[in-house]
Amino acid sequence: MTLKNCVKLFFLLLIVSCSDSKIKEEKTTEKEAIFSLENYKNKTLRVYTTAKGTELRLTKTNEQTFKDKVQPLETEVAIFVNPKKTFQKYLGIGGAITDASAEVFATLNDTQQNKLLQSLYGKEGIGYNIIRTSIHSSDFGLGSHTYIEEGDAALKTFSIEKDKQKRIPFIKRAIDLIKDDVVFYASPWSPPAFMKSNKNMLRGGKLLPEFRQSWADYYVKFIKAYEKEGIPVWGLTIQNEPMAVQRWESCIYTATEERDFLKNYLGPTLEKEGLGDKKIVVWDHNRDLISERANTIFEDPEASKYAWGIGFHWYETWTGGLPKYDNLKNINESFPSKNMLFTEGCAEGFDSEKLQFWPNAERYGNSMINDFNSGVVGWTDWNILLDERGGPNHVQNFCFAPIHADTKTGELTFTPTYYYIGHFSKFIKPGALRVSTTTSRTTIESTSFKNKNGEIVTVVMNKTDTKIGYKLIVGDSETVVEIAPRAMQTIIY
Numbered sequence: 461m462t463l464k465n466c467v468k469l470f471f472l473l474l475i476v477s478c479s480d481s482k483i484k485e486e487k488t489t490e491k492e493a494i495f496s497l498e499n500y501k502n503k504t505l506r507v508y509t510t511a512k513g514t515e516l517r518l519t520k521t522n523e524q525t526f527k528d529k530v531q532p533l534e535t536e537v538a539i540f541v542n543p544k545k546t547f548q549k550y551l552g553i554g555g556a557i558t559d560a561s562a563e564v565f566a567t568l569n570d571t572q573q574n575k576l577l578q579s580l581y582g583k584e585g586i587g588y589n590i591i592r593t594s595i596h597s598s599d600f601g602l603g604s605h606t607y608i609e610e611g612d613a614a615l616k617t618f619s620i621e622k623d624k625q626k627r628i629p630f631i632k633r634a635i636d637l638i639k640d641d642v643v644f645y646a647s648p649w650s651p652p653a654f655m656k657s658n659k660n661m662l663r664g665g666k667l668l669p670e671f672r673q674s675w676a677d678y679y680v681k682f683i684k685a686y687e688k689e690g691i692p693v694w695g696l697t698i699q700n701e702p703m704a705v706q707r708w709e710s711c712i713y714t715a716t717e718e719r720d721f722l723k724n725y726l727g728p729t730l731e732k733e734g735l736g737d738k739k740i741v742v743w744d745h746n747r748d749l750i751s752e753r754a755n756t757i758f759e760d761p762e763a764s765k766y767a768w769g770i771g772f773h774w775y776e777t778w779t780g781g782l783p784k785y786d787n788l789k790n791i792n793e794s795f796p797s798k799n800m801l802f803t804e805g806c807a808e809g810f811d812s813e814k815l816q817f818w819p820n821a822e823r824y825g826n827s828m829i830n831d832f833n834s835g836v837v838g839w840t841d842w843n844i845l846l847d848e849r850g851g852p853n854h855v856q857n858f859c860f861a862p863i864h865a866d867t868k869t870g871e872l873t874f875t876p877t878y879y880y881i882g883h884f885s886k887f888i889k890p891g892a893l894r895v896s897t898t899t900s901r902t903t904i905e906s907t908s909f910k911n912k913n914g915e916i917v918t919v920v921m922n923k924t925d926t927k928i929g930y931k932l933i934v935g936d937s938e939t940v941v942e943i944a945p946r947a948m949q950t951i952i953y
Contacts (some may be wrong), residue, residue, distance in 0.1 A: 498543050500526040505953035508887075510879040512818045512946035517879050518586075518886065526937035526953070529928075538900040541908050541918060544935075545896035548799075550909055551642050551838035553828075553885035554590025555580075555862070556804070557634065559601030560852050560953055561845040562626040569866045576863065576872060578690040580844060581637035586882035589641040589890060591634060592803065592840050593627065595682050597661075598700070601707030603854045604661050606652045608679070611656075611886035615675045620685045628689055635691065641890045643838065646682060647697040647744060647803070649709035651675050656711065662855075664705030664712050667721070676725040680733045695739030697771050697803060698722060703745055708855045715756035718742060719763045727766030739768035744803050746776035747784040751791060758795045769799030769837075772912035774827055775808075785830040792835035797835050802827070806842035807877070810850025810858035817945055820860060821876035825921040825948055829905045830882055832894060841881065883950045887917045904928060904943065920949040 502525050509521040528800050532538045565573060579585045596606045609617040620628070650661040655675055658665030667675055684872045698721065702713040713721065722740065730736055743753040750772050758764045770791065776784055788800060805827060807820040814820070828839055843861045848868070850858030862878035865871070892909040895916060899906050908918040922928050922943045929942045932951065943949050 471527045471893075474485050491578070496694050498935040498937075500529075500953065501528055502526065503937070503953055505932075505939065507551075507941065508877070508883070509944065510883065510943040510948045510950075512876070514944065516773060516944070516947075517811075517874075518882050518950075524939055524941075526934065526939045529933055529938045532900070532931055532933065532938075536900070537904065537928055539904070539906050539918065539920065539930055539932050540896075540898050540900075541916065541932070541934045542896040543910060543916060545892050546893040546910060548835050548837050548894050550888055550890060550892040550894065551799075551801070551845065552589040552641065552890050553593070553839045553841075553881065553888075554588040554592075554643070555841035555844035556592040557627065557631050558594060558598060558843050559627055560847075561600070561843050561861075562630045563602065564847045564865050564867060565630050566626050567847075568870055568872075570863060572865070572870050572872060576756075576845060576865075577633055577637060579863070579872075579878075581634050586878070586886045587889075588634075588844075589638050590643045590838055590840050590883055591631060591642075591645075592648050593631065593694075594700075595646050595679070595791050597709055598649040599706070599857050600846075600851070600853050602852055607685075608652060610652060611654050612652055612716055613671060613736055615674065615677055615681055618681045618685070620682070624689070628686075628691070631691055632896070642692065643694045643890075644691060645697065645739070645741070646686075646697040648679075649700045649710075650711045651678070651922075653768070663707060664710050666712050666717070672721060672725045673729070676721075676729040679726060680729060680735060683735055683738065684733075691899070693738060695741060695768060696741060697741040697744040698726065699744060699747045700804075701773065703749060708857060717754050718753070719757045719760055721764035722757065722766050723760065726762070740748075740766050741769055741771040741801055741803065742767050742773040744773070746773050747787050748776035748912075749780075750784075750787050753792050754798070755796060757798070758832045759799055759842050764798075766797065771801045771803035773803060774805040783827060783830065785834050788831065788834035788836065800831075800835055802831050802836055802839040804840060804842050807860040810846075810860055812848065812850075815864060815873050815875055816862075818876055820879040821948075822921070822923050822946070824877050825880045825883075826905065826923070829907045829919065832884075832907045832909075835899070839884070880948050883919050883948045887950050887952060889913075892917070901930075904930060918951045918952055918953075920951065922947050922949075 507522050509516045545653045560728050573680040582589045597604045607618050608668050653661050655671035742757050846861040864873045888909045889911045892911045893909040895910050897908040903924050905921045910916050925945045931938050
């Protein structure tokens with residue numbers, strides 16, 4: 461063997477050795493990350509509880525400490541939290557300020573208005589930071605309207621003057637309390653009638669091809685007008701419920717139609733107008749067809765580059781089936797660079813006798829836990845406030861809200877839903893990271909987040925009629941907690 465070949469062999473062996481050492485080091489590091497869990501022994505935890513049939517409403521019920529973990533038995537109920545394993549960053553929780561909410565809010569006196577604002581957005585309230593609103597009208601309001609005169613494709617008459625009367629003042633007061641953590645986005649329910657195939661804002665129809673650019677310009681006008689009012693627009697969805705022909709404002713987009721509108725009109729138009737930083741959310745409909753929409757848009761590089769993520773609602777259960785959480789997990793696995801945002805949910809079919817109906821709250825708890833555990837970054841309720849009839853709604857589509865106001869007396873009714881949402885929104889802060897959390901039984905559900913200050917927030921729900929004692933096992937430590945029947949808990953440590 462020549463000297464030259466010997467030198468080559470030496471360096472080859474050196475490279476292989478170094479590579480092998482690096483692989484071993486990486487494997488060791490990974491192993492340590494898995495098995496070297498944090499010890500919370502003697503650390504104090506605080507428990508807050510809301511429970512049916514009690515006075516407990518986001519009430520601090522006890523403090524206790526962790527001890528060393530003991531191997532759990534199959535006969536024991538347990539929640540396992542691994543602080544070393546973190547996932548998506550939390551954007552926030554909030555609700556929609558609709559024309560209906562603004563109309564009801566305007567009927568309240570100053571004291572009740574302040575009470576409502578503080579309850580939702582104040583330091584002592586439940587910490588909402590997300591606001592959704594409609595681009596012109598939705599069903600929740602006194603009637604249909606747009607920001608232009610009918611037939612004005614050039615948008616020369618564009619004006620948000622109507623919104624300035626009640627909706628925008630309400631939004632501004634909310635933002636004043638939220639401050640820097642505000643996430644404000646908007647959704648259209650329908651283009652103006654003349655831009656649509658059915659010449660009607662109601663009952664579906666499609667955006668006509670000759671008005672695609674004009675409609676894209678309409679979003680730009682909206683964003684600039686709202687920001688001129690001092691409202692920072694975080695983003696928008698392309699269309700509310702694009703596969704539903706509703707008796708109220710609605711418009712149909714197939715997956716390819718939404719993809720092409722985003723790729724050829726909305727995305728480029730926002731960029732051209734200096735609004736390329738606005739987050740565009742696609743779909744904005746139920747979990748059932750969400751995968752087809754994600755596949756169609758996110759697999760197209762020219763469309764995907766404009767999409768921050770995908771939004772969804774929870775109304776797929778209208779068929780009688782269960783919520784399709786597995787579809788969310790599939791999207792999270794298939795498109796890990798895209799975000800998922802819950803954009804709307806409410807309990808339908810308002811009944812004044814059911815303002816304290818506990819299953820409504822449990823529907824929220826189940827959805828929020830499973831949505832977050834599926835990778836969702838933020839969660840937006842529908843109307844933040846409605847009246848004593850579940851409206852106003854100009855097509856009689858009355859629904860529940862977390863808070864209802866009697867417009868005759870000014871009395872505010874806080875439903876169990878308000879408190880169940882608060883078990884998340886009050887304690888989990890924007891920027892938190894979701895933490896690995898599992899349960900040993902289906903009788904309890906749970907999720908956890910780690911706030912930026914290092915505190916972990918674990919939310920637990922019991923939908924059974926029996927109190928449940930369970931082990932909370934965090935890393936190498938444990939404590940035994942009891943949750944009341946039909947209750948929600950938040951544990952902070």
